[in-house]
Amino acid sequence: MLLSRKFVSDYIDLDNDLTINDIAESMTSVGNEYDYAGNLINASKLVTGQIVECTNHPDSDHLHCCKVNIGSEVLDIVCGAPNAREGIKVIVALDGAVLPGGEIKKGTIRGQVSNGMLCSIAELGLDNKFLKPEDKEGIHELPADTELGVDAIKALGYDDQVIDFELTSNRGDLLSVIGMAYELGAIYNKKVKDIDLSYNSNSENVNNMFNVEVKTDDCSLFLAKKAINVTIKESPDFIKARLIASGIRPINNVVDISNYVMLETGQPLHYYDADRLGNTLVVRNAIEGEKLTTLDSNERVLSNEDIVIADKEKAVGLAGVMGGLSTEVEDDTKNIIIESAIFDPIKIRKTSKKILRSEASNRFEKGLDSKRTYMAIERSCALLEKYADATIVGGLVEYNKADMSDTAINISIDKIKSVLGIEISKEEVISIFDRLGFTTKEENGLVVTVPSRRRDIKIAEDLIEEVGRIYGMDKIIGKLPSLPTIRGTYDKTKRSIKHKMADLGLNETMSYTLIPNSEVHKFTKDVFTEVVLNDPMSEDRDTLRYSLLYSLHEVYKYNKSHNNSDISIFEVGKGFFKDDEGYKEELKLAALMSGEFTIDVHKEKVDFYHIKGIMEELLYFLGYNGRYSLVVDDSIPSELHPGVSASINVNGMNVGIIGKLHPNISKDDVYVMEINLSKLLSIRTGAMKFKEISKYPSIYKDVAFIVDNKVTSKEVEDAIKKAGGRALNTITIFDIYKDIEPGKKSMAYSLTFKDETRTLTEEEVMNTFNNIISEVENKLNAKLRSN
């Protein structure tokens, strides 16, 4: 909302020594932020002048050499505008003038002295939309009666200041100059002046000329009046200047008056050409598929959510959003019907979102004060009479189902103090309400009557906010709540997983949840229904990820393309899907490793056992030691290398996958894993407890077997464990020697034997050890390797 200082000064006397920034800041301190506060035109040293002589430049086919009378002297100025000619009054930028485009300096142009510049409106920095075609092509021509040598900005009526407010959506009342005046009045403790609503009516009654039928609940108030014999012409300068300062393009006096009144009162109006309209106006919901050509010449197809104004046969306007082309006020319009109405804000919002968001729809959406609906139509008549020579027909066409009452709210001073946390007296509170224009009565605390213009105030808390705003929210002194000491908690497991992964040397990433739909079923063999957005920003981000591995692979590819191929990363985040019960989200951990996992000078290429080591460390850390295994089953996705991948099984439950990316997916050696933490952490673990340190010695034995290449380490360990029984304490593989003989490998294990209750005898250990050897030999067709 652009507020013109001149405009608002019609309704409130602001001290002249207040700068526009002071005003803007004081408004901010009561909750109304602004984007810009300053002059409408940011230019200096501009005066009015008249071209008294205009000759062609001797060395140019388009420049003119002008002698320009600026009252005190006559200046030589070279000008290139095609409309520069003797006699016209012009805007002169003097030597040293600062315009939005730069500084003007004396000089010579192709050998001719030029002591300034003749200006167009555009050169003053006015937005393009306000310029008329002639303003765009040449220098601006001032009216013939313009005084010479005076401030040109003032002569144009542009010596105004503006504040561009960013208003909150509850303050629809501030979308009006009068509303702004009330707000400023509360800040500066000044009274708002009355609006002039006086005009003469003729003896006829508009109700005898036409009537209104409201056939929808979406219109609570509809007023109409008729103005006849209007003269369509240009608006007076002050109206044009105020519209421009308020961001609205002047068109003609009648259209400008409807906008001017909307700016003043906040009530949008619509004018129909009465001679192109029938005798009956119908307000109704549109028929599904009904067509209407709006002012902008577009044919709109409507739905029954839209509200239309119609004659007997067809829609002639889209209520609250845009008028129809067929009844538009044009240059030859003589008689007009003025509409001032209130439509359902939500319906207007829906329609305008579909068609056009305008100054009018913005005001309807925020809700209107029915008293202003009446005020606006009266004000409109007053201005049409004054500036469009209109005769106003007597009477008012009126349909009113609106609640016109003011709101009375009961509030206690204690409640105000308790919510704001301040000390404030009853007298101060009453004085604040008085400044806001609310009346108070002492009765069980206070009964505050809020005028209908403040539709945002409905309950006691709204009043408390008003007190806080005017008292000054920033005067509240902070303290900590006095609350009982209780234990705060957070998800320690999730946090410790992240810290463990970082401690293991991986870098944490945080990537986007939204991925392309084509990728959502990759890196998993789970069967699920993915979650898709209704209206994505792009196809790249239309689906919620299920696996995090797509994201990590993208991170890998991004870094690889930036010459970083040593990547060891992890992420903890959610995977999403939908099932019969509804939408589901699961916490997942994914890791990706490739390139070198640098340890000292041994630059070591990452292999499967690196990422498996990370997995084992994590599972150990979380308490799942001895309860997990890697299995090759049908849950391994096709994105993984079939020979270098496995499912991660904990307590017989599949909780994730681990492996190398399939060569079809990545030419590089990239290793990944993903663990469904929601599943994993549902498996309980035991509490950490001290284990008695054994008083009895361990006995160590090493053994090596020669087995077929395809025998797995797990098979050997399982056989050793089976034969080793209770006495066997630990098994550690310490050497693998592939192809020791054709198709065979050697696997060497270091075993420890121990009993927690006594010292084992050498004989006992040798018996067990021999049992182990025969078990492995028999079970796996192994041979003991002799040294």
Added chain:
Amino acid sequence: MKEKIDGILAELKSEIDSVKTNQDVTNIKAKYVGKSGYVTELSKLMGSVPNEEKKEVGQMVNALRESVNELIASKEKEINDAILNEKLEKESIDITLPGKKIKRGSLHPMTRITEEFEDLFVSMGYTVFEGPELESDENCFQKLNLPKGHPARDAQDTFYLKDEVENYLLRSQTSTAQVRAMESNTDKGPIRIVCPGKVYRRDEDATHSHQFMQIEGLVIDKNISMADLKGTLEVMMKRVLGEKTEVRFRPSYFPFTEPSVEVDVTCFKCGGKGCALCKQTGWIEVLGAGMVHPNVLSMSGYDPSVYQGFAFGTGMDRMAMFKYAIPDIRTIYGNDIRFIEQFDRKDVD
């Protein structure tokens, strides 16, 4: 006898300097104090010494043994010291060579800032409350006093799920945690929670990412005021942005709080003097807050005539950008390894 004793000692003294190695020590020990060494042999002669001289000679032999042992031990120590010194000399290293590299991991800056907020609030008795990222329109808007068609919904362009427009969505604000916390608290008693988490909006440029992180705070009890809110936010902002940070309240509007405030902090770049970052105002807007709207309380089963409380919500990405001087939000989610690996050490407390 005395001559013999003197002779042995003289011989040892003349010989001892030629002892260079431990082997020489062994040899010389054998020669003097071994089984058939000079001193041992001498002792064997004690039988032939007359009784009246025995005491005196015995003392002399013992003194000799002591002297011999002493001389040899001292020599032995000298030799061992030399050997040790040589060994130490040999073992000395270039301590300026680098230590062995252990691979360094890192925690994402958003994880770090989240933990910082969590730790602070947990220390003040808050529970970290984590809600789902997929949310109903009811929880995310309607129960926060934003009914369908409410103009304030414009501020948040929401990602609705397919065929679920105005029904199911990716949460656009962590404020939805207010509803979840109140509804899940079956005894409808006091609440102290913070909810950090990812949120999503249809918006993307240098300062907006379609995915970002917020933290919501909610305190409900019988005597909670705006002053408590301000004090709490002061503690929070000083913790995250530095002890000199000041907090300013400006009235504002949010449908789910009444009264509502925008919260500014003194510009962390210029300290409040005014600079390009704070547009010469000295203040930066960081947060929205207020007293929980009575409608919000009652929609989630709390009696607004008994309970009142404050709520606040802020973008943690901006806090991380402030704290770590990250200029562009897209860097945060870019996951360039050269970016994320920088967050690899303990920060200052």
